[in-house]
Amino acid sequence: MEISVVGLSALVLLLLLFLKVPVFVSVLAGSLIYFINTPSVPPQIIAQRVIAGIESIPLLAIPFFVAAGVFMNYSGVSKRVMQFAEAITGHMSGGLAQVNVLLSALMGGLSGSNLADAAMQSKMLVPEMVKKGYSNEFSSVVTATSAMVTPLIPPGIAMILYGSIANVSIGRLFIAGIGPGVLLTISLMMLVSFLSKRRGYKPVREKMIAGNELTKAIGVAVLPLMLPVIIIGGIRLGIFTPTEAGSVAIVYALMLGVVYREMNLRDFLKGLKETITSTASIMIIVGAASAFAWILTRERVPQTITEFIVSNVDNKYLFLMMVNVFLIAVGMFIEGNAAMIVLVPLLAPVAAAYGIHEIHFAMVFIFNMAIGALSPPMGTLMFVTCGITRCRISDFIREAVPFYILLLTCLMLLTFFPIFSLGLVNLIY
Amino acid sequence: SSPAPAAPAGGESAGGAEAPAAAPVVIQIGYENHPGEPVDLAVNEWARLLEERSGGNMKMEVFPSSQLGSKNDIIDQMLAGSSVITLADGAFYADRGVPDFGIVFGPYLFPTWDDAWRLIESDWYAEQSGLLEEQGLKILSSNWKYGDRHTLTKNPVRTVSDLQGMKIRVPNNTIQIKGFEVLGAAPTPMALGEVYTSLQQGTIDGLENPLPVLYNGKFHEVAKYLTLDGHVRNFTTWITGTQFFNTLTAEQQQWLMETGNEAGFFNNELADEATEETLQLFIDEGVEVIEVDIAEFAAAAEVFYSLPEFTSIWSEGLYETVKEAMQ
Amino acid sequence: MVKNKPLNYLLNLDLVLTGATFLVLVTITFAGVIMRYFVNRPLVWLEEVQLMCFVWIVFFGAGAAFRTGSHVAIDMVVDRFPQQLRKITEILIYIAVIIVLCYFMVQGWSLVQQMGQTNRLTNIFKIPYTLIYAAFPIGCVLMIINYSIATYTQVFKPMIFGKEGDA
Ligand code: NA
Ligand code: NA
Numbered sequence: 001m002e003i004s005v006v007g008l009s010a011l012v013l014l015l016l017l018f019l020k021v022p023v024f025v026s027v028l029a030g031s032l033i034y035f036i037n038t039p040s041v042p043p044q045i046i047a048q049r050v051i052a053g054i055e056s057i058p059l060l061a062i063p064f065f066v067a068a069g070v071f072m073n074y075s076g077v078s079k080r081v082m083q084f085a086e087a088i089t090g091h092m093s094g095g096l097a098q099v100n101v102l103l104s105a106l107m108g109g110l111s112g113s114n115l116a117d118a119a120m121q122s123k124m125l126v127p128e129m130v131k132k133g134y135s136n137e138f139s140s141v142v143t144a145t146s147a148m149v150t151p152l153i154p155p156g157i158a159m160i161l162y163g164s165i166a167n168v169s170i171g172r173l174f175i176a177g178i179g180p181g182v183l184l185t186i187s188l189m190m191l192v193s194f195l196s197k198r199r200g201y202k203p204v205r206e207k208m209i210a211g212n213e214l215t216k217a218i219g220v221a222v223l224p225l226m227l228p229v230i231i232i233g234g235i236r237l238g239i240f241t242p243t244e245a246g247s248v249a250i251v252y253a254l255m256l257g258v259v260y261r262e263m264n265l266r267d268f269l270k271g272l273k274e275t276i277t278s279t280a281s282i283m284i285i286v287g288a289a290s291a292f293a294w295i296l297t298r299e300r301v302p303q304t305i306t307e308f309i310v311s312n313v314d315n316k317y318l319f320l321m322m323v324n325v326f327l328i329a330v331g332m333f334i335e336g337n338a339a340m341i342v343l344v345p346l347l348a349p350v351a352a353a354y355g356i357h358e359i360h361f362a363m364v365f366i367f368n369m370a371i372g373a374l375s376p377p378m379g380t381l382m383f384v385t386c387g388i389t390r391c392r393i394s395d396f397i398r399e400a401v402p403f404y405i406l407l408l409t410c411l412m413l414l415t416f417f418p419i420f421s422l423g424l425v426n427l428i429y
Numbered sequence: 430s431s432p433a434p435a436a437p438a439g440g441e442s443a444g445g446a447e448a449p450a451a452a453p454v455v456i457q458i459g460y461e462n463h464p465g466e467p468v469d470l471a472v473n474e475w476a477r478l479l480e481e482r483s484g485g486n487m488k489m490e491v492f493p494s495s496q497l498g499s500k501n502d503i504i505d506q507m508l509a510g511s512s513v514i515t516l517a518d519g520a521f522y523a524d525r526g527v528p529d530f531g532i533v534f535g536p537y538l539f540p541t542w543d544d545a546w547r548l549i550e551s552d553w554y555a556e557q558s559g560l561l562e563e564q565g566l567k568i569l570s571s572n573w574k575y576g577d578r579h580t581l582t583k584n585p586v587r588t589v590s591d592l593q594g595m596k597i598r599v600p601n602n603t604i605q606i607k608g609f610e611v612l613g614a615a616p617t618p619m620a621l622g623e624v625y626t627s628l629q630q631g632t633i634d635g636l637e638n639p640l641p642v643l644y645n646g647k648f649h650e651v652a653k654y655l656t657l658d659g660h661v662r663n664f665t666t667w668i669t670g671t672q673f674f675n676t677l678t679a680e681q682q683q684w685l686m687e688t689g690n691e692a693g694f695f696n697n698e699l700a701d702e703a704t705e706e707t708l709q710l711f712i713d714e715g716v717e718v719i720e721v722d723i724a725e726f727a728a729a730a731e732v733f734y735s736l737p738e739f740t741s742i743w744s745e746g747l748y749e750t751v752k753e754a755m756q
Numbered sequence: 757m758v759k760n761k762p763l764n765y766l767l768n769l770d771l772v773l774t775g776a777t778f779l780v781l782v783t784i785t786f787a788g789v790i791m792r793y794f795v796n797r798p799l800v801w802l803e804e805v806q807l808m809c810f811v812w813i814v815f816f817g818a819g820a821a822f823r824t825g826s827h828v829a830i831d832m833v834v835d836r837f838p839q840q841l842r843k844i845t846e847i848l849i850y851i852a853v854i855i856v857l858c859y860f861m862v863q864g865w866s867l868v869q870q871m872g873q874t875n876r877l878t879n880i881f882k883i884p885y886t887l888i889y890a891a892f893p894i895g896c897v898l899m900i901i902n903y904s905i906a907t908y909t910q911v912f913k914p915m916i917f918g919k920e921g922d923a
């Protein structure tokens with residue numbers, strides 16, 4: 001009986017979602033249906049679950065990096081970084097799109113939040129890309145898909161969580177993430193290059209920049225280029241946490257705004273306003289999604305489906321395939337870390353019983369969750385990016401098709417060739 | 430040993446005749462520990478015992494890894510009338526309107542575990558439990574050993590002076606913050622999810638918890654010194670809301686509480702085994718285990734009990750009262 | 757949208773408040789880094805104040821996000837509807853959103869009342885949770901107001917006065 005209530009909730013959610021009701025309201029409406037039909041749960045808990053989904057220190061990275069992106073635009077930092085990036089990558093097809101991908105890999109080295117990464121780059125890179133002739137939807141899709149790299153490159157919250165739930169070495173998981181992270185980065189760059197050629201995003205110069213010109217390009221961007229140095233250095237030296245790094249980035253961007261004299265009080269206030277509205281629209285989806293995830297967990301929906309899979313599959317490869325399909329579906333409805341808490345204890349022992357290496361399975365799991373964040377109906381990464389770049393969801397999805405195919409290909413490689421996950425770990429340990 | 434049932438159980442609704450064989454009472458039990466930890470195994474045992482004892486009349490759904498929400502969230506849920514149970518301890522009850530309860534989380538309060546077990550059977554404890562019930566929270570079982578809390582650090586701690594200025598991650602409550610401050614450390618509240626990387630990079634120097642929690646978080650991969658300082662003997666309790674508890678029949682209430690205590694004994698055996706096993710795992714994985722002079726630490730911590738932060742909210746002579754109650 | 761200046765300030769009060777809160781958030785976080793690393797005295801109250809600021813920013817800002825059109829919606833189905841059906845759908849969407857937000861406002865308010873009755877406070881500064889959670893029902897009210905204004909100007913006004921009425 002409870003299951004039918006959950007089914008109705010999900011139905012209402014999907015119906016409203018596709019009827020142009022704001023995403024967070026659709027999700028809240030789904031939860032509302034559950035709460036009015038479940039008298040054993042006091043209804044004010046629904047409000048608690050939405051707030052609880054937001055009250056988390058690691059999530060502070062989102063407003064911080066949104067603001068960092070915003071203020072880098074107004075202070076003239078983005079412009080200089082992009083000039084430099086264009087000078088360096090100008091000989092490549094779709095140079096700025098490549099920069100977008102590479103920057104996510106770099107960001108991955110300091111934060112574990114794909115949402116923060118996507119939010120910052122949507123603010124900072126996409127407008128510059130559009131100015132240089134890239135389409136908004138292409139820029140948005142590149143930003144959102146490349147943000148998937150961040151949780152794979154250490155450090156990542158997902159790995160820490162996985163390690164502590166499934167009793168796997170977090171240090172080894174960190175190392176294991178590098179392989180899939182690099183695989184994804186390189187294949188994304190290849191795809192971007194291929195698509196850019198077809199779209200006619202031509203190189204702006206013939207050869208790679210060198211000599212005097214290079215020195216000049218670095219000179220223009222030297223202060224902005226110090227930012228990643230300061231942030232990565234600060235984290236590695238233990239001065240601040242990855243979350244706090246966002247506030248350091250804001251302070252640095254504001255300082256440069258003063259140095260370059262490009263940002264006035266009006267810009268500052270405008271930036272503040274953009275930060276607030278973007279943060280609120282992202283976080284309220286996160287909060288609503290976490291309330292809905294709570295309902296699914298409480299009614300043991302993912303648990304029940306898992307038990308069904310486990311008791312009906314008796315082949316290692318079939319099991320992995322079923323897990324892939326199931327996890328992508330789960331990832332569409334439940335935020336990755338919340339899903340992990342529920343499903344890892346159920347699936348990891350079964351995987352071990354099939355003789356699947358624990359680290360290999362962890363990578364497959366984490367990669368699946370990352371894909372879910374990108375796919376409709378509830379892919380948070382997609383909504384965050386589109387919310388900021390104002391890209392229409394329909395345009396985004398159409399543009400994303402080749403990227404989805406690439407991601408699924410990477411997933412298959414990762415699933416059936418453990419070497420991608422285990423190669424580096426075996427080399428080091 | 431079980432806590433003395435302080436208040437006459439379930440006034441209003443329990444008075445009625447034996448309930449007809451209706452749908453079973455379903456209770457959700459939520460806690461932070463991950464599957465496989467002693468607490469989790471013992472909770473599953475509790476669920477099994479309860480279903481068996483009640484002849485299927487009561488069912489317990491188990492939610493590990495904070496799946497139902499944080500401890501404070503679950504406490505708010507039970508205060509709203511939800512049929513939930515969670516694990517909490519004195520530090521939380523101090524924040525929920527029973528300030529004296531906080532003392533059971535003070536450093537080096539219990540010389541031995543038996544002192545703790547005597548305290549939970551004392552009149553003082555029954556009185557505190559009664560005060561908690563007035564706040565809407567009913568303690569179901571108190572005989573659960575959560576474990577001795579020890580300290581894991583990046584640099585060795587052999588004496589109290591080694592702790593000087595060390596940034597030790599503690600849970601975000603005054604009792605645990607002050608408990609480390611009096612030892613000279615710089616207590617640093619931080620979300621547990623951020624601790625691993627913060628330790629790795631040296632943003633903080635260490636953390637404290639019972640051994641199984643320290644081990645499961647894999648913190649020893651990045652902090653190699655384990656000091657067995659046992660600063661808190663952490664017994665823990667299970668609570669539910671009085672609002673829900675009072676909807677149960679007297680019989681159901683009794684089933685729930687007695688199976689809880691039975692599962693508690695089961696837990697304590699597992700916890701002792703787990704402590705030994707975990708200690709061996711730490712050694713096997715290259716952690717230096719440091720035995721310290723507990724008396725030195727306890728002496729340094731004694732000033733905790735006369736800090737104005739606490740004496741101003743505690744009943745007068747609380748420390749002496751509690752010491753006496755555990756005789 | 758609104759030409760009246762004082763009214764404009766009033767309508768942007770939420771942004772003024774959240775903007776100031778955000779500056780506080782960045783400042784205390786930065787100060788926390790300095791106090792922990794350079795002074796070796798970590799701010800023990802940091803976490804609870806950060807979270808309070810965060811909750812305020814999100815819920816007070818969520819109304820403003822309707823004004824700037826920052827809330828995402830999936831448009832691919834409705835935009836293919838014939839004109840007449842689209843108009844009806846947009847009215848129904850409006851009603852549905854208002855119902856949902858009203859429900860959450862009421863439940864948020866009960867949660868705030870519960871915090872008041874049980875007198876729940878933060879650990880260090882003893883800030884009442886009523887103050888923190890009040891952001892939720894107030895945010896719902898702000899969303900209802902802002903969503904109504906936005907829907908009126910973008911959907912109903914052109915529907916009544918034709919597209920030119922928008923100028
Ligand atoms: Na990362
Ligand atoms: Na990117």
